Amino acid sequence: xxxVTQTPRDKVTEMGQEVTMRCQPILGHNTVFWYRQTMMQGxxxxxxxxxxxxxxxxxxxxxxxxxxxxxxxxxxLKIQPSEPRDSAVYFCASGSGHFYEQYFGPGTRLxxx
Amino acid sequence: GQQVMQIPQYQHVQEGEDFTxxxxxxxxxxxxxxxxQRPGGHPVFLIQLVKSGEVKKQKRLTFQFGExxxxxxxxxxxxxxxxxxxxxxxxxxxxxxxxxKLTFGQGTILTVHP
Numbered sequence: 001x002x003x004v005t006q007t008p009r010d011k012v013t014e015m016g017q018e019v020t021m022r023c024q025p026i027l028g029h030n031t032v033f034w035y036r037q038t039m040m041q042g043x044x045x046x047x048x049x050x051x052x053x054x055x056x057x058x059x060x061x062x063x064x065x066x067x068x069x070x071x072x073x074x075x076x077l078k079i080q081p082s083e084p085r086d087s088a089v090y091f092c093a094s095g096s097g098h099f100y101e102q103y104f105g106p107g108t109r110l111x112x113x
Numbered sequence: 114g115q116q117v118m119q120i121p122q123y124q125h126v127q128e129g130e131d132f133t134x135x136x137x138x139x140x141x142x143x144x145x146x147x148x149x150q151r152p153g154g155h156p157v158f159l160i161q162l163v164k165s166g167e168v169k170k171q172k173r174l175t176f177q178f179g180e181x182x183x184x185x186x187x188x189x190x191x192x193x194x195x196x197x198x199x200x201x202x203x204x205x206x207x208x209x210x211x212x213x214k215l216t217f218g219q220g221t222i223l224t225v226h227p
Contacts, residue, residue, distance in 0.1 A: 031213045033214070042217065042219045042220060043156070043201065043217040043220070045206070045214065045215075045216075048214060050213075055214075056206075056214065091155055091156070093156075095213050096213075100213055101146060101158035101161060102156075102158065102213070102215065103158070104155040104156045104157070105155065106154075106155055107155050
């Protein structure tokens with residue numbers, strides 16, 4: 001049963017610290033998405049990749065956030081330095097092609113104190 | 114940018130009652146997808162609609178795509194406690210090279226009282 005995996009599942013950190021979240025997309029999926037979910041803003045797209053190339057990261061605060069795909073089996077989202085307003089659940093999702101459904105990972109719940 | 118508006122934001126029903134959530138777009142959508150997120154969980158794909166006027170059913174769930182492909186609805190007949198969660202519609206992201214990018218509606222949070 002193929003699924004997207006994310007680590008860590010929960011992360012509590014202090015303001016100013018670096019946070020790295022990891023995602024393993026479903027094997028064979030060539031598109032990877034990073035979302036942030038909060039009660040106030042809902043589900044926001046931060047960045048996405050196709051065939052490991054970044055296509056759009058306009059939803060991401062550029063000064064502190066960065067997203068990469070070192071290889072086809074790993075996507076990373078980094079926040080440096082983290083701030084309390086970054087507290088949210090971060091989801092990774094993968095899919096393939098146009099008009100295809102997205103498969104979400106279980107998410108990383110980030111709390112920045 | 115393209116927006117997908119979803120109403121209502123919240124819906125409380127008694128078990129056995131019906132439930133409907135609506136999704137509207139100011140632009141024509143090539144397709145629309147629906148997802149369900151259980152409390153504490155992650156969004157899970159339910160269905161995709163592509164054709165104008167399309168109607169699809171999954172057991173007690175009925176999905177419709179408007180004739181103009183600007184709106185969609187999800188109707189649940191005789192809700193059960195297992196239906197609780199947030200239901201999202203999602204349309205293609207703006208831009209010619211969206212490559213599967215989606216714009217999600219704000220979601221409708223469904224509570225079912227036993």
